[in-house]
Amino acid sequence: MPENLDRGPFYHGTKAKLANGTFLTAGHHSNYNKNVVMNHVYFTALKDGAGLAAELAQGDTPPHVYLIEPTGPFENDPNVTDKKFPGNPTRSYRSEYALKIIDEVEDYQRITAEQKLYWQAKMANPKPKSEIIN
Known part of the structure; x- marks a missing residue:
């Protein structure tokens, strides 16, 4: 595992x-x-x-x-790291x-229910539109 990545603990939701x-x-x-088959499994160091x-x-x-344990190498999640947030403040990996x-x-x-509605709307209409790096 590269030195610049977290040591955990890690979580998957x-x-x-x-x-x-x-x-x-x-x-x-x-x-x-459900139309996308994932090439990676995603996780974070933030519960x-x-x-x-x-x-x-x-x-x-x-x-x-x-609480999860990676069984092999992992990398910063390119969908959020440097694409949406400089560095990796979300501590997201794949x-x-x-x-x-x-x-x-x-x-x-x-x-909260209000926060869930906010995030669902944000996910449905991302700005700017960006392709998921799978």
Whole structure:
């Protein structure tokens, strides 16, 4: 792992209910656009960031945030790093390798209904329009 990346802990947010020991892998549909198959799995070193991702994922099931462990090399998420935010203040990463679920965490900051509507509108109409780097 390069020296400039976080050492963790790391988190992944989703609507899926997953058991400890499960491996999240690339090659599945995006949590936000079912027409996109992801080449990477995404995660963050910010628990509340994973919570936001879980809240905004498609589906009507409850959000879940998991403490995860990367099983291989990872890189800064190019969709936010330097593209939307200089550097990596969101501490967002992606990997072609699996993420191992260690445990579910519940002590993250939930967003309000108003905040959820705000983020959903922002995701539906990004400005400027930008292509996702997959």
